Amino acid sequence: MSLIGHYVNGQILNSQSGRHGPVFNPALGVEISQVGFANQAEIELAVANAKKASVDWKNQSLAKRQAIIFKFRELLEAKKGELAELITMEHGKVLSDALGEITRGQEVVEFACGMPHLLKGEFSENASTSVDVYSIKQPLGVVGIISPFNFPAMVPMWFFPVAIAAGNAVILKPSEKDPSAAIWMARLWTEAGLPNGVFNVLQGDKEAVDGLLNHPDVSAISFVGSTPIARYIYETAAKNGKRVQALGGAKNHMLVLPDADLELVADSAINAGFGSAGERCMAISVIVAVEPIADQMIQKITERIAKIRVGDGRRSCDMGPLVTRQHRDKVASYIDIAIQDGADVLVDGRGVNPDGDANGFWLGPTLIDKVPLTSKVYTEEIFGPVLSIVRVKSFDEGLNLINSSEFGNGTAIFTSDGGAARRFQNEVEVGMIGINVPIPVPVAYQSFGGWKHSLFGDSRAHGEEGFRFFTQTKVVTSRWPDPSHGGINLGFPQN
Numbered sequence: 354m355s356l357i358g359h360y361v362n363g364q365i366l367n368s369q370s371g372r373h374g375p376v377f378n379p380a381l382g383v384e385i386s387q388v389g390f391a392n393q394a395e396i397e398l399a400v401a402n403a404k405k406a407s408v409d410w411k412n413q414s415l416a417k418r419q420a421i422i423f424k425f426r427e428l429l430e431a432k433k434g435e436l437a438e439l440i441t442m443e444h445g446k447v448l449s450d451a452l453g454e455i456t457r458g459q460e461v462v463e464f465a466c467g468m469p470h471l472l473k474g475e476f477s478e479n480a481s482t483s484v485d486v487y488s489i490k491q492p493l494g495v496v497g498i499i500s501p502f503n504f505p506a507m508v509p510m511w512f513f514p515v516a517i518a519a520g521n522a523v524i525l526k527p528s529e530k531d532p533s534a535a536i537w538m539a540r541l542w543t544e545a546g547l548p549n550g551v552f553n554v555l556q557g558d559k560e561a562v563d564g565l566l567n568h569p570d571v572s573a574i575s576f577v578g579s580t581p582i583a584r585y586i587y588e589t590a591a592k593n594g595k596r597v598q599a600l601g602g603a604k605n606h607m608l609v610l611p612d613a614d615l616e617l618v619a620d621s622a623i624n625a626g627f628g629s630a631g632e633r634c635m636a637i638s639v640i641v642a643v644e645p646i647a648d649q650m651i652q653k654i655t656e657r658i659a660k661i662r663v664g665d666g667r668r669s670c671d672m673g674p675l676v677t678r679q680h681r682d683k684v685a686s687y688i689d690i691a692i693q694d695g696a697d698v699l700v701d702g703r704g705v706n707p708d709g710d711a712n713g714f715w716l717g718p719t720l721i722d723k724v725p726l727t728s729k730v731y732t733e734e735i736f737g738p739v740l741s742i743v744r745v746k747s748f749d750e751g752l753n754l755i756n757s758s759e760f761g762n763g764t765a766i767f768t769s770d771g772g773a774a775r776r777f778q779n780e781v782e783v784g785m786i787g788i789n790v791p792i793p794v795p796v797a798y799q800s801f802g803g804w805k806h807s808l809f810g811d812s813r814a815h816g817e818e819g820f821r822f823f824t825q826t827k828v829v830t831s832r833w834p835d836p837s838h839g840g841i842n843l844g845f846p847q848n
């Protein structure tokens with residue numbers, strides 16, 4: 354069985370650690386390869402190479418750096434079908450969805466092509482007599498990116514195009530569940546002409562993560578994953594004096610007002626609840642229906658669920674399997690919890706008949722009504738195709754419910770009342786809001802990030818905040834020889 358390695362200094366580095374983990378094809382339910390887990394020596398090698406490469410890369414002209422980013426974009430556009438197949442093979446999401454995530458990542462590459470514009474500093478002439486003050490934006494050096502399994506291409510691309518275009522060297526630690534996309538992208542960088550060592554991949558588990566968190570030559574950490582790990586990353590990286598942004602989990606609510614277009618609501622609930630089998634941090638997992646529309650809405654949603662084709666992502670199905678058997682079983686266990694807690698399971702995904710191998714990690718779309726607010730089905734992030742419905746009597750009751758969640762990643766309101774939508778956008782305590790849009794993922798030149806336990810740190814991904822995260826500002830105050838300098842003066846200048 355093949356052992357997926359690291360990518361260091363422009364080439365594959367086979368792991369010598371003797372530690373490794375299985376990689377599955379979730380649609381077949383079989384192990385297809387192993388991934389090597391980095392040990393301390395491999396971490397040291399990757400960081401040392403990245404550090405060395407970062408010095409030359411920082412001093413490359415902006416024009417040369419920009420040309421390489423452009424080339425990466427062109428190659429990605431031409432070859433993204435290959436990358437999508439790899440993602441479908443290891444993650445399970447359907448091919449069209451894999452292509453979608455690459456396209457969203459590519460938008461960040463396109464944003465990074467314009468980096469010289471953001472890198473322009475500011476200049477104040479004659480701030481004091483014959484004194485000029487100006488600022489320059491410099492890279493941080495070596496930065497670490499630690500990513501989750503659910504977007505093996507897009508989430509790394511939220512960060513690395515911006516980091517690289519700003520002049521940093523990157524070490525990406527992808528999820529051990531679907532490690533091949535990172536290697537594919539590393540090879541593409543080499544093909545695009547990126548100097549060796551500027552983009553590196555370290556495979557592994559907690560040991561690789563801790564190696565980056567504790568390494569004095571790693572200046573910043575960008576993390577995306579579950580909330581408990583995000584908190585740990587934030588605390589540890591901060592304790593070690595690093596800049597850190599750590600994006601965590603989510604429980605996204607969709608508030609449906611009685612005046613909403615219920616056809617649009619049903620289509621949106623299906624797309625946002627079951628796309629990528631619910632394994633999206635911006636998936637809708639709770640519909641908050643303001644009565645009296647719940648029964649009518651449920652009928653439209655269940656009609657649509659009956660048409661969803663679950664199966665192998667290479668066979669033009671709508672929804673693929675879950676990523677591992679363990680995750681599939683954990684998600685399915687919430688259906689039992691719902692029954693125990695007295696909710697109404699309207700559609701039970703455990704009975705699905707997939708268009709795929711019987712051993713695949715299948716769970717069909719599941720719809721649960723009247724979920725008690727005390728049930729774990731409501732309070733915990735499930736991260737699978739399980740959509741809950743909570744019925745409320747008023748807009749205010751729905752808004753309070755959303756605001757009492759520990760998470761604040763995304764939310765959506767469906768209504769035809771502009772005033773209600775406007776109040777919602779003003780009062781809801783969530784970072785990304787959709788108005789008649791179920792998955793409001795911001796475009797690349799805006800920034801992505803939630804509130805509360807969905808983001809630790811004060812910088813969101815990409816856009817200007819992402820750019821600021823990967824640069825540090827120097828301010829220079831200069832005076833050129835001037836015979837009228839005024840002699841000795843121990844006070845601050847009085848201009």
Ligand code: NAD
Nearest residue numbers: 500501502527528559562577578579582600601602603634
């Ligand atoms: P995860 O937290 O299990 O893993 C994320 C990364 O952390 C992986 O690279 C993993 O190897 C590493 N890791 C795992 N355990 C660790 C530990 N004990 N110490 C150090 N590192 C560790 O998350 P996942 O299951 O891969 O991804 C799903 C989660 O990610 C969900 O909670 C989802 O909401 C979240 N997510 C959030 C966003 C967002 O933008 N907020 C985006 C995508 C996914």
